Amino acid sequence: MIPACKKSFLTVTPKGTALESAYYRNQAEAFTGLVAVYDVVGYQGSNDVTKLNTMDAGSDDQITGGGGPSDVNELQLFSTNRHDENQGPSGTLWSSSYQGVFRANVLLSKLPGVPMDASLKARYADESVALRAYFYFDLVRLFKNIPLILKPLAANEIDNVTQVAPSAVYTQIENDLQSVITNKNIPNTINVTTDGGRLTMGAVHALLGKIYLYDKKYTQAAAEFAQVNGTPGQLNATYGYQLLPSFASLWNVHNKFNSESILEIAHSSKSGGNWGCIACSEGNILDIMTAPRNYVAIKPSAPDYVSGWSFFDFTPEFFNFIHYDPRNAATVANLDSLVKAGVASYSGSPTAYQNTGFYLNKFMGHKADLSTGGGNFELNFAQDVYEIRLADTYLMEAEALIMGGGDLARAAALMTAVHTRAYNDGVTHPLPATMAALKNERRAELAGEGHRWFDLVRWGDAPTVLAFKGFKANHNEILPIPANDLNATKLKQSKEWGGTL
């Protein structure tokens, strides 16, 4: 009669929502925790911002594009170096990486108490540590002065966090990855049918090599890359790596986890992603962003691009650079030539914003690849993205060798292997082991894959090459700490952004 008198009346047990205090009870629940860590790799923000597309927008090779001067404004601002601590991509990139750090830290703190197979537990732990290093690497190279948090923060610790020296971050993540390598809990190869996308020991070496390269520890970098690269142009039997014969086949949507892939950001067309939560979709938004606006195939011979948003066109300068390179066709879609031929139409010049007509062919969505699952098709493209691929590690090893005074013959062999593969005509196309040649080769090989901005900053070329986009030395090399994290915390802004650090 009077339920209000029962004490339990006011205690409603959540249904279908687990409480943290009662979770991580077994291997299956621990695995969902591991998946959640991987989820942040290749994070796509609700504002359409990703690490890759931010870097494309910032590159000298590409414009931001889109529908207008403030379409995905974070990228527009970054592209023209008008971003600051209040606006721009900082917030998304900062918080997403820390989400990864948090999830890794949570799993690492829970794993010891999970009753499960010990070797699996050790593997989950090492994957978490290695992924945490990956997130911290992005943070330290993008923001430089960051807090180094290695366990979940208690409520009363939140406001007491301070930043550490970048060297401390590098030391931590280098040591972490070294110990992961020593532990050998992560396999050298995996069954890509079921586990493609998970870390292998080859990926750990590649990541560590890349971190050393950015940390200017060229000898160690070259050593790690050598593990990954093996003999230039040959199959690496330990990890199964080998350059694909055809450059173009790298961009075949169905060619997932191929022998050139080292660390791949996996996507699926079947997660039913919708506008309610872009970050929750497993689909790749790059495909719709790069596809041309109002694209209409007029003749059957027209490529079956979807109609998209016209982001990240290549500049005419880049087109001139790559025009006669064998990678041109796979890299650039020349929409205006299609229009001229009467094959297709799209919102091109002069009405379209910043349109150059040179589209990022590597990632443009195709109608054949439209999702047959639920959700908004724009958000459900299955194309994966290479975070690290073998051509990249070949060139990074060559760079480490050149910069560190290493084996220049090997450097040349590595570069030549990449360049020769581009032609794939049975003829060797040699490159000299010089930084100039290396820079050109990276630019041509990795165009539109989100590396160029980092390369220019690492080489110190950004202030000159990116000057036309407003890039200023000792200012734009790093991103500002987002304002949200300066409020009511002990964090300080970097001196590059007017702060004291």
Next chain:
Amino acid sequence: MKFCLRKSVPWFQVMKITFSQILISIMLSGLAYSNPLKAQDMLDKKVNMSLTNGTLLDAVTYLQKNNGIKFIYSKSIIDISQKISVDFENQPLKVVLDQLFKNNGIDYEVLKDRIILGKLPDANISTDDMIRTQGKITVAGQSAISIPVSGKIVDEKGLPVPGVAIVEKGTNNGVTTGVDGTFKLNVNGPNSVLVIAFIGYTKQEIVVGSQSTFNITLREDLQNLNEVIVVGYGTQRKSVTTGAISGVTARDFEDQPVTRLEQALQGRASGLTVTTNNGQPGSASQVRVRGITTFNNNDPLYVIDGVVVDSGGIGFLNESDIESIEVLKDAVSASIYGTRAAAGVILVTTKKGKAGRTQINYSGYYGISGPARKLDLLNATQYATLINEATVAGGGSLIYANPAALGTGTDWQSLIFNNSAKEQSHDLSVSGGTDKSTYYTSFGYLDQEGIVATPISHYTRVNFRVNETFKPAKWINFGENIGYSYEKNIGLGNTNSVFGGPLSSAINLDPITPAVQTDPTLASGSPYSTNPVLRNPQGFPYGISTVVGQEITNPLAYIQTHLGNYNWAHNVVGNAFVELNPLKGLALRSTVGSKVAFYGNESFTPIYYLNSSTSNLVNTNYNRGMNRIFNWNLENTASYTRSFGKHNLNVLLGQGAYVDNDIISVGTTNYGLPVNNFNDASLNFPLPAVQRIGYGGENQEHHVSSLFARLNYDYNETYILQAVVRRDGSSRFGANNKYGNFPSFSLGWVPTKEAFWPTNNVVDFLKFRGGYGVTGNDNINDNAFLSTIGGGRNYSFGTGDTFLTGNSPNAPSNPNLKWEQTAQTNVGFDAVLFHDFNLTLEWYKKKTTGILQQVNIPGYVGAVGLPYANVGDMENTGQELQLGYHKKIGDFKIGFDGNVSHLKNLVTRLSPGQAFLGGATFQSISGNITQSVPGQPYGSYYGYQTLGIFQTQADVDNYVSSKTGQKIQPNAKPGDFKFADLNGDGIITGSDRTYLGSSFPKWTYGLTFNAAYKNFDVVVFGQGQGGNKIFQGLRRLDINSANYQTAALGRWTGPGTSNTYPRLTTSDLNNNFTNNSNFYLQDGTFFRIRTIQLGYTFDKNILSKIGLQRVRIYVTGQNLVTFTKYTGYDPDLAGSVDQGIYPQARTFILGLSAGF
């Protein structure tokens, strides 16, 4: 039954329950109950008797002799020698006996064919309520009834009024008038006073004196002081109310095309800000009571017939069933609903049957609606000219070689607007009852076509209601109030959204694209030939723009893709109660209330191609979703009313248990149906399991448990005190703070009742009142005090194009979450001046502390969501004025009611270190366009201050920072906005933004003017607001080729051309359009004449010949004129951004109401 009040008055006048009316009905029904039912026939016997200067014995003897009535009595117990004079003509025996005996301290009882006389244990059988009204009542009947009086009661038109109660003051001696308005009554003597009371009329007191016949004219009660208003868990006489309560009664909106409760309140109740979400038929409006109280849900709590219903679903109520609406605005009146009362409480009372003859009422109308305003958009020539100009300025080349050749082009608005949308409403109610039971049952039907894209904008509602009460014995009554509704809503979907929908498309589409592509060459080419485009009935494809794309599509084609889709809802909301009255003044009441609702949607997506980016090319799909709500609550109250001399006391104790948010939902989407339109679609098609995607879920129940108490005390209605305390427990808080206490206290003083108050003609009534109290809010997410694991953090492993489930903790938990508290001080006075003016003035200050809010924790914590904490404070200060004037001069009646409310809202605290609270965003404008900071109103616009437009390059060059000596906008060109460098750092950055005003009106007001002359009446009702701004964001910023409003014709084109509208360019490097600035903000002030109505009421004399009581016909114009400077469709909009709100219709209505 003879002793029931008759109701052969116009039904609208019955709406108001006057206190004395209740009193008399209680008193008279009390008399009726003193006799066993079986004796009824005998007591109905008609008697004629006339005695002058006789005794009771004479009367008894007379009745025994002439009417065969046998009496049994003991002379030692009763005094039968009392002197009397009586004159009864054809009166029921009961009346005769009551007057003979009961008024003389003698009880009687019918036993078979005899009447037993005995001593009345307490001659005063009236209730405490009666004592309160009459004030001076004492045990009556010690002296003999001596004078017979008679008379006739007529209304101001001279027509007899049946059912009027005439009581001898200070006694329970009373009768009611017959059908012809006449009455007969025996009173004590010349000093007796007749009290004549009737619903809707001023109570009159007439000294008998030497008169024996009385012709009394009732005067309409225009001031309503004796009106009883509904308060939490009971009713209260307006004269002793100390809280701030705005009321609207059926009389205020009857016969007006009000289709929802919110519309009945808009402009008619002070202290409320009612704004329209959109003009789609059936849409809810936003109601804010005394401003914004929290950063969370500000919807008031709705209580229907005493039962708390969730605020979400008030649309099921038929406005014709509403008898009154009371808005409890201050803590004093609302704190009895402590838990969720912080945003105000709206009490709705539905109509009840009244004892008397059966009333049948019909009211209905038919109307035609159309848009009140069309936007002025560029025609094809103007469009081409401006696009050319913008393109060239952006570095491109001419697009349209010859704009003039394009003519005017397509007027998209005219294609989607319907100037003759139909609207009809029919309501039929039957009510009546006896003194043992009453009933009210009604049937309602409403059908409204939308004025925009009518094929996909249509609302239908069917209502059914049964309200019943039963009183089988003096000590018990019970009953139920149950309403059922069915709603079918065909809606546009996207309104006030830039992402498509017919309105946004009509605004943004270029006028060059034809509505229908009739050119056979073009119609047979791409994209029409190669895609599943939509075609008109003649087979021509609907035109597809080649320049404006994305979600902006041909609205005619869009309509075709949505045909048939609808939402539906069945609602049953009701309660059942039982009340026991075991002791005098004590009422024990138990109420169980419930809302059961089923609702869902049916929608089909065909294969279609609207443009290259808005299409569905792969699979059709059919979605069916179904939901069920089952909310219930139980309340038990005990109230005790007692008077000691002039001390009047009422104590209420109560307990309640509430369960809401009990919602379950299931749905399925089937993909790949082999049909392509809604009518053929069915879930029955056999499809592979992978193409049938089901989903479902359930909400977490919200439980509240409460104890509450209230004390009302007044001394002679002069000194008034009220104290309330409520204690609530909520499932939304952890063990640390599960319960909240909500007290309130108020005082009132009525100086006009004081002995020292001089008799005067200026101030007839004056009451000062003030109070302070606290209300609460627990309207936050469930489990916010717990650390939960969230899903959706998935990842794809392997090559199977699948994904795996990932889970991780959400936000850090806060086990110390506690109630939001809103403390409110309210002072005010009520006055009646010069007999005809009613004035109420209020001042209040409302402070919410510990607003439950998600706190912006640093990103480095790595949480997905943000934790809740009690961090914010906010203040509302306001004044309200209500003024009424009602006067009747001969056949001419005039009335005026106005209310004005002023409100100032300020955020006073955010969580430590939180610079601001983000608000609305707009398309590609960077950052929030509204945000909240301490010292500003909640949700203030935040943007750049423009300082006009650079007219020349010299202007650009001369705009130099005093700090840096450099040009502040070095890259600006003539025609660009000059932005204020507010922080003085020499460059324009996000830090130069400032607060530019609020979307929340400072002033709201409403004015009603009534006049009637003989059979004609007129009502004019207007409503308005001021002091707010609206972000006018009708144009898609990310589509350079989107159409413009004609204001763009006044753009800057050269020095001196414009200082407000910048140049047009496709590369807006100065961010003229993508910086939020005062350019977008427009004054939201408006005054709208909402209703003008002309009515004619037929003469009763004529009607009665054809069996009708009342017939009124009327014509109404709705939303006829709006005075505003706002350039969008409609300044009456909820929220801060206008992205193409569905405008309210202008409607012309012909209506009829009739009573049988």
